[in-house]
Amino acid sequence: MKAHRVKFLPSGGEIAVRDGSTVHEAAAALGIPIRAECGAQGRCGRCVVKVESGDAPPTPHPALPDERQARGYRLACLLRVAGDLVVSVPDESLLPAAGVDFETVILAEDDAKRRDALAGLVPSSPLRRIPLELPPPTLDDNIDDRERVCRALRAAGVRGEPRVGLSSLRRMPAVLRGSGWKAAADVFAGRHGPEIVSIRPVDAPGPWGLAVDLGTTTVVAEIVDLATGACLRRAAAYNRQLSCGADIISRIVAASREGGAGRLRELALETIHAILDRLCRHAGIGPDDISAAAVAGNTTMVHLLLGLPAEQIRIEPYIPVVNRYPVLAAAEVGLGIDPSAPVLLAPGIGSYVGGDVLAGIIACGMHRAGETILFIDAGTNGEIVLGNRDWMMGCACSTGPAFEGVGIASGMMASPGAVEAVAIPSRDAAPSIVTIAGGPARGLCGSGMIDLMAQLFLRGLVDRRGTLDPGSGCPRIADRGGHRAYLVREEGEEGAARDIHLTDVDLKKLLRTKAAIQSAIRTLLRCADLEEGEIARIVIAGRLGEAIDAANAAAIGMLPPLPLERFSYVGNGSLWGANMLLLSGEKGGEILSLADRITYIDLSTHPRYMDEFIASLFIPHTDAVGK
Amino acid sequence: MTAPSFRASGRIRTVRIGGTPADGGSRGEAVEVGGETCLPFHRFEGEMPLRPVVAWEIPDSTPVDWCETLREPYAGVFDDPVAWARFAVERGARLLCLDLRGAAADKGNRSAAESADLLRRLLGAVKVPLIVKGPGPGERQNEVLTACAEAAQGERLLLASAVEEEYKTLVAAGVAFGHAVTAETPIDVNLCKQLNILMTDLHFPPDSIVIDPLTGGLGYGLEYTYSVMERIRLQALGGDEMLQMPFICFVGAESWKVKEVKVPEEREPSWGDRARRGVLWEITTAVSLLHAGAAVLVMRHPAAIAAVEKAIDGLMEGTEPQRAQRTLRMG
Ligand code: FES
Numbered sequence: 001m002k003a004h005r006v007k008f009l010p011s012g013g014e015i016a017v018r019d020g021s022t023v024h025e026a027a028a029a030l031g032i033p034i035r036a037e038c039g040a041q042g043r044c045g046r047c048v049v050k051v052e053s054g055d056a057p058p059t060p061h062p063a064l065p066d067e068r069q070a071r072g073y074r075l076a077c078l079l080r081v082a083g084d085l086v087v088s089v090p091d092e093s094l095l096p097a098a099g100v101d102f103e104t105v106i107l108a109e110d111d112a113k114r115r116d117a118l119a120g121l122v123p124s125s126p127l128r129r130i131p132l133e134l135p136p137p138t139l140d141d142n143i144d145d146r147e148r149v150c151r152a153l154r155a156a157g158v159r160g161e162p163r164v165g166l167s168s169l170r171r172m173p174a175v176l177r178g179s180g181w182k183a184a185a186d187v188f189a190g191r192h193g194p195e196i197v198s199i200r201p202v203d204a205p206g207p208w209g210l211a212v213d214l215g216t217t218t219v220v221a222e223i224v225d226l227a228t229g230a231c232l233r234r235a236a237a238y239n240r241q242l243s244c245g246a247d248i249i250s251r252i253v254a255a256s257r258e259g260g261a262g263r264l265r266e267l268a269l270e271t272i273h274a275i276l277d278r279l280c281r282h283a284g285i286g287p288d289d290i291s292a293a294a295v296a297g298n299t300t301m302v303h304l305l306l307g308l309p310a311e312q313i314r315i316e317p318y319i320p321v322v323n324r325y326p327v328l329a330a331a332e333v334g335l336g337i338d339p340s341a342p343v344l345l346a347p348g349i350g351s352y353v354g355g356d357v358l359a360g361i362i363a364c365g366m367h368r369a370g371e372t373i374l375f376i377d378a379g380t381n382g383e384i385v386l387g388n389r390d391w392m393m394g395c396a397c398s399t400g401p402a403f404e405g406v407g408i409a410s411g412m413m414a415s416p417g418a419v420e421a422v423a424i425p426s427r428d429a430a431p432s433i434v435t436i437a438g439g440p441a442r443g444l445c446g447s448g449m450i451d452l453m454a455q456l457f458l459r460g461l462v463d464r465r466g467t468l469d470p471g472s473g474c475p476r477i478a479d480r481g482g483h484r485a486y487l488v489r490e491e492g493e494e495g496a497a498r499d500i501h502l503t504d505v506d507l508k509k510l511l512r513t514k515a516a517i518q519s520a521i522r523t524l525l526r527c528a529d530l531e532e533g534e535i536a537r538i539v540i541a542g543r544l545g546e547a548i549d550a551a552n553a554a555a556i557g558m559l560p561p562l563p564l565e566r567f568s569y570v571g572n573g574s575l576w577g578a579n580m581l582l583l584s585g586e587k588g589g590e591i592l593s594l595a596d597r598i599t600y601i602d603l604s605t606h607p608r609y610m611d612e613f614i615a616s617l618f619i620p621h622t623d624a625v626g627k
Numbered sequence: 628m629t630a631p632s633f634r635a636s637g638r639i640r641t642v643r644i645g646g647t648p649a650d651g652g653s654r655g656e657a658v659e660v661g662g663e664t665c666l667p668f669h670r671f672e673g674e675m676p677l678r679p680v681v682a683w684e685i686p687d688s689t690p691v692d693w694c695e696t697l698r699e700p701y702a703g704v705f706d707d708p709v710a711w712a713r714f715a716v717e718r719g720a721r722l723l724c725l726d727l728r729g730a731a732a733d734k735g736n737r738s739a740a741e742s743a744d745l746l747r748r749l750l751g752a753v754k755v756p757l758i759v760k761g762p763g764p765g766e767r768q769n770e771v772l773t774a775c776a777e778a779a780q781g782e783r784l785l786l787a788s789a790v791e792e793e794y795k796t797l798v799a800a801g802v803a804f805g806h807a808v809t810a811e812t813p814i815d816v817n818l819c820k821q822l823n824i825l826m827t828d829l830h831f832p833p834d835s836i837v838i839d840p841l842t843g844g845l846g847y848g849l850e851y852t853y854s855v856m857e858r859i860r861l862q863a864l865g866g867d868e869m870l871q872m873p874f875i876c877f878v879g880a881e882s883w884k885v886k887e888v889k890v891p892e893e894r895e896p897s898w899g900d901r902a903r904r905g906v907l908w909e910i911t912t913a914v915s916l917l918h919a920g921a922a923v924l925v926m927r928h929p930a931a932i933a934a935v936e937k938a939i940d941g942l943m944e945g946t947e948p949q950r951a952q953r954t955l956r957m958g
Pocket of ligand 1: 038039
């Protein structure tokens with residue numbers, strides 16, 4: 001078998017690969033996050049690399065005109081290695097901020113939303129740290145270490161025979177003796193009785209838990225004090241699975257290929273571990289000090305994390321392997337915390353609505369409300385639930401990763417420097433902007449994009465199909481990379497490090513995103529035979545930014561045009577859900593029972609959905625005019 | 628027992644094609660279409676004041692792709708659009724559709740000036756109103772139709788077709804020179820409405836728009852077009868102003884391109900005489916679309932046109948309120 005060497009610039013990473021493998025695969029093996037919105041299928045044209053030396057036949061694609069091919073540009077996913085190669089990876093081809101150098105996101109607003117969402121929660125974690133009265137063994141009192149610990153637990157009031165995993169047995173003697181028999185047990189209240197997760201010195205800090213929001217595009221995690229419920233540290237990163245496709249469907253397709261499931265599982269774990277590593281360094285603790293974890297994500301993301309076959313989710317009649325996950329040990333999952341730590345997974349509702357919405361629903365109180373509430377999680381896989389204490393129905397729609405900054409020329413995640421609010425005072429004037437944490441603008445996050453689209457429409461700079469009007473004479477409309485674009489900030493303007501703009505192509509993607517959400521809402525309302533005006537409250541979750549401007553969102557039709565006081569924002573509902581599972585047995589039980597009460601509506605087979613979608617690909621909506 | 632009847636809350640707009648001297652044009656008489664307050668021919672439930680109209684298709688250059696059956700009746704005029712137009716009018720045509728196919732780069736590449744000149748000659752030769760159809764959306768069509776619009780100021784042409792990606796130029800030409808424009812969308816209620824909104828957003832008068840819902844010939848998606856037209860019409864009669872425009876259907880072009888009108892009898896004996904088959908195909912397509920609400924039918928074969936005119940007469944007469952009442956009672 002022939003092998004060739006591929007070297008990547010500017011990182012200088014080098015790897016030997018089999019003859020015929022693609023440059024994209026070589027980069028992935030080295031951990032260089034080259035974009036692949038299409039899942040390395042040669043369709044999206046995002047994985048451009050420049051061949052500096054070596055043999056490279058052209059890779060035809062409309063995004064790569066002949067003159068660029070002539071200068072050595074190729075698509076990494078189509079370029080098969082047939083000899084030694086040196087390629088350089090332009091910045092545009094890298095996943096934004098997905099490398100080791102991602103942003104830590106600890107925003108004051110997030111903390112406030114976390115407080116609100118978890119208000120009323122009395123920390124009563126299913127994982128408790130119990131100090132042990134342990135007389136050292138003697139010739140008379142010569143029971144084994146495990147029995148000694150269990151005896152102490154019984155004395156401390158723990159009922160039932162505690163189970164102990166092999167890994168905690170292995171570490172037990174050293175801890176007991178090393179601490180001079182002043183130890184504590186981290187005990188998890190499992191379904192079949194208590195489980196000893198680990199024995200730690202009695203003065204060890206903690207117990208700590210890891211809460212993870214496993215998003216299709218963005219992964220956010222925090223370290224939580226299980227005794228007090230406080231958040232120690234929070235950080236986010238783009239999901240490394242982005243190199244296998246931007247949406248759920250392309251991920252499932254990628255996972256169905258040979259070796260794919262393993263690869264996607266690894267990528268999910270790598271993403272979590274990269275965040276974990278950073279969290280631990282900042283918090284000054286070791287990953288082994290974490291005694292429990294909870295993960296919330298949509299059905300597919302959780303399947304891929306667990307290495308479960310996901311292809312049936314995509315194929316009619318859309319059946320996941322499991323909706324109610326068992327509690328697993330971290331070692332089984334492959335999560336690099338205490339190997340015996342329980343990993344709690346939020347239950348799924350249907351094939352596409354995951355446990356990530358349940359916390360949001362609990363937080364906003366829909367399941368107890370007499371009035372009808374609409375809950376929207378505008379993630380890559382948009383999830384929407386409508387209802388009250390008597391009934392609830394939910395659906396999922398493919399919104400795509402645009403609002404999280406992926407696939408948008410100047411897009412970025414909601415982190416410091418992201419433009420989160422935009423106002424355009426007049427057609428010719430520079431737009432006024434607000435960035436997260438202040439400071440110079442670095443890019444646009446979801447809420448900024450929604451504002452921008454609405455403001456452009458309201459000022460007559462884009463038409464109802466989301467096309468910038470070249471005839472408007474607006475000085476801020478210019479050509480950028482062969483597309484018409486509206487310039488929010490030019491390089492250097494108010495300290496912007498690069499051009500921040502929105503192109504016609506971006507606008508089309510945003511139009512599809514808003515149409516997906518709008519048509520899903522309209523379809524759900526129709527199923528419930530309700531009018532927009534009958535919605536008492538709209539609760540928005542997601543990682544779009546601090547808050548969507550409801551008036552702007554309504555101007556483009558994404559959200560129903562209701563009085564502003566009916567809107568509220570819960571922030572990252574998925575992450576709060578993971579927290580609830582970690583922090584309260586009662587809330588965890590509530591989440592589980594809630595999953596059974598929501599009727600799942602499958603939009604892909606709903607007769608009106610496609611019609612609604614096309615009617616929504618219009619600003620604000622086809623039926624908003626002429627009736 | 629009284630049969631339940633459908634009451635419309637909206638009315639289809641009346642669109643006028645053809646400018647008379649009073650409008651600054653030179654047409655003998657204008658053609659008006661639309662105006663319904665009922666489903667097609669349901670005159671027992673509302674008004675259908677205007678008769679659907681057949682427009683004879685006049686190619687601007689020899690239509691080499693037309694089959695034997697279509698060439699035969701036009702033998703003497705096949706290479707001369709002006710003579711062709713006269714021929715049609717002599718046979719009762721009230722409306723013509725000049726097809727500027729020759730302006731397409733691969734079909735003769737005629738310049739905009741040449742096309743406008745041909746239009747002028749046609750306007751001089753006949754007095755009936757004209758539809759002018761461009762070579763297809765794009766730069767070329769914009770150029771050619773703008774030139775024609777300018778050359779025929781006051782004649783109130785119906786320019787075909789604006790599409791979602793290319794509507795601004797045509798709308799501008801329509802506004803500037805006072806013509807009507809067809810709005811073509813691919814068999815979809817929402818897209819149809821969206822284009823009408825986009826056009827009226829540019830201050831184009833809604834009563835100058837004719838909807839081209841895009842049709843297939845019989846056996847080639849006709850039923851799909853039928854139900855979409857029906858949905859558009861129901862929504863329009865239900866009060867949706869942005870759908871209250873009459874329909875145009877390019878019946879001839881669609882029915883004469885299907886396999887069933889081309890295959891010779893020797894190859895499919897059970898299909899019968901090819902010429903008869905072709906004519907019947909065009910008739911059946913046209914009559915079906917009339918029932919779906921078509922107000923303008925652009926057609927090709929004189930025998931098919933004659934049959935459809937007769938069918939329209941029958942449908943209009945047979946659905947007169949008194950007569951329909953009688954039929955209902957008898958039934
Ligand atoms: S084209 Fe290469 S990843 Fe999409």
